[in-house]
Amino acid sequence: MVVGSEARPGSGAPPDPPEFREAVRAMGEARLRPEVLAEPMPAPQRIAPYAAALSADVTVDGHDVSTGRIILLHDPAGNDSWDGTFRCVAYARAEIDLEMITDPALADVGWSWLTEALTSHGASYASASGTVTRVATDSFGAMSEDSGSAQIEIRASWTPQLVDDHLDITGHVEAWGELLCTAAGLPPVPEGVTAMPNRRGPSRRGRRGAGH
Incomplete structure (x- = not known):
């Protein structure tokens, strides 16, 4: 899987520093479960001078059961908030x-899915932060016969x-892929079974092109 990258317009920095180029290459080498269909997506251009991103859907029996994205940001000058x-x-x-949805432990469990995935894939990290949100939907009127739904x-x-x-970004992408599967309720891959590299090619929107 080829992952594109984008430079922030007007940053004045030369494109693709070697360390960022290597990190983007490593993103494309992540070994994801066959249920995870990942492809490059446009990365935000105003957060950091350099960025690359992947989006993914987890599909089981033709149904999408979870979705997500991961963005890799790089600022050669460093960022105090990132450390x-x-x-x-x-x-x-x-x-x-x-x-x-009413389980008070759900938020803690949801966060543990991420931290445990990072650990299991050998992805060393620091300064982690985030949120876990639970959303319940009820239907009324003409849709009142529809059953309620919930999302995390x-x-x-x-x-x-x-x-x-x-710096090996591969394990971080693999941990994200595992998070998508765990959140969707997929059982862990049996011990001794190795996930295959994701072979989905880049989409048109995944091509490089700052300012697009």
């Missing part, structure tokens, strides 16, 4: 059983850390 020069920003949304939304950001003086 580093890179930052991962992730989002995940999934349908959940309606009765789960997880928004998070964290600073990827060097491991043995090397």
